Amino acid sequence: MGAAVQPAETPAASTPAAAAPGRVARVRSAAVVLPGVGWLVLFFVVPLALIFVVSLGSRDALDRITLANPSLDNYARAFDPVFIPTFLNSIKFASITTILSLAIGYPIAYWISRYGGRHKVLLIILVMLPFWTSYLIRTYSWIILLRDNGVVNALLQAFGLTSEPIILMNTDLSVILGMTYGFLPFAILPLFVSIDRLDPNLIAAGRDLYASGRQAFLHVTLPLTMPGIVAAGLLTFIPALGDFVTPDLLGGPGTTTIAKNIQELFLAGRDWPYGAALGFVLMIVTLTGTLVALRTLRREVVGGD
């Protein structure tokens, strides 16, 4: 990130665009940046603003959205005690997924960085390969494994661990397994980048100063790779919080999350203003979470260097 900003900060005279006469440069900058900026403003910012507008409205007799009596009623409903468990459920799934991904991913990232040698890129590509494969298919593959007559139950019975199939599908466990499987690559990549950038001499210096392997890890490696851990946590938590596919496919009708709730309101329940309010809340929570994490990240980076 830091490197990305750098070239633009170099003295004006050394960048080609700035070297050209001011007006031409400005026109050229506009031509380069404007299509993308314009697109995102029109098709991202405006629709997002529209969610907020619609969330203030209500339904008329024909189930259409009406803004005749704008109010915050839908938000009051969103924070109704009835809805709190759904919200907590989403946070629970996302938190457990994040913790598992970090716990499973850190040793892997560490191993690739320290022992990967010249195969590092290949090993990272292998981690990312499932990520490039359809998320839908990856989730589906867990149904094959976890259903009552699935692979896991067949193995358990073959080894005589159970006689009856254990119900694994449509449980919290299946959702968490599916999410962790889905988002683990998101965690491993930033962890790897962070660990790989760490100067091994720093650990060696710690060891020279009589730190045990564990102490060196706890007091040198871990603090210095904290930015990577925060980034990995963020990259897992955010998509897990808003995930719809996993809770819908691997969790049963009893599994409620914000995303599932929104989808039902929009595609079945037709209460769009309320759905819009829930969507807006999810957006605000996501943005706030990211902002807090980025703050931490910046502080860690400044403190770490």
Next chain:
Amino acid sequence: MARDRNRWLSAYALIVYGLLFAPIVVLIIFSFNKARRGLVWQGFTFDWYPKLFANDELLDALTVTLEVALVAVIVSTVIGSLLGLGLARLRFRGRGATETLLLVPMITPEIVMGLSLLLFFLQLFDAHGSLTQLWIAHITFCVSYVAVVVRARAASMDPRLEEAARDLGASAWGAFLHVTLPLIAPAVLAGGLLAFSLSFDDYVVTTFNAGVGSSTLPLYIYGKIKFGVTPEINAISTIIVAVTAIAILIAWRAGAFETGPRQPVADEAAG
């Protein structure tokens, strides 16, 4: 001692890699199972594959998916690459705001983006889902990813290379075409591939914006999965996995995953 830990860690890594691939491998194996239902292996068959090509609904969905992905890749790669290049190389007012504008779509939950576009088209254009709506939606969630990938590469490029070309008499356009573009080409390729995979795979945004006759492959697959595991879905999945793996291999060979600069001079400029 150290070697012991190394061995434990390697064993652990092997297990995790195994678990990462196990579900997909199982899926592939079952796409060749004769049995329609259940786990029992009733012999090897290739029958499920030709059946896919006789399934009109599936082929229609695939056609729509490819149409949407093609448009999404072309448009998002062009405007995303320009945006990434501009952010890495140009100074302009509102740069910070543009950075934010680029990053927010990437952290926005898919479901929020999906419903926001649904409301946008419904409220402003009275549109209830169409192919055009899918094009626009898919381009929107792809642009940021392309821009970020290209910006990373362009930022690690030595700006003096372009200056040198200008000094040697190249026009601004000529310098871009013959110096900048070849240098960022791998990132543009990687960005385009990423856009394709995002578009091809998308379910959530699509489900909010597809209309009658614009059902995509993920929508088709999702509908089938809801009713359980079938050999047909196993076979489609296997084809998708195979195509993805081959595409990544090609991209890797083409250098799409090279993030760092190859020329040593650029290190100084980036760091």
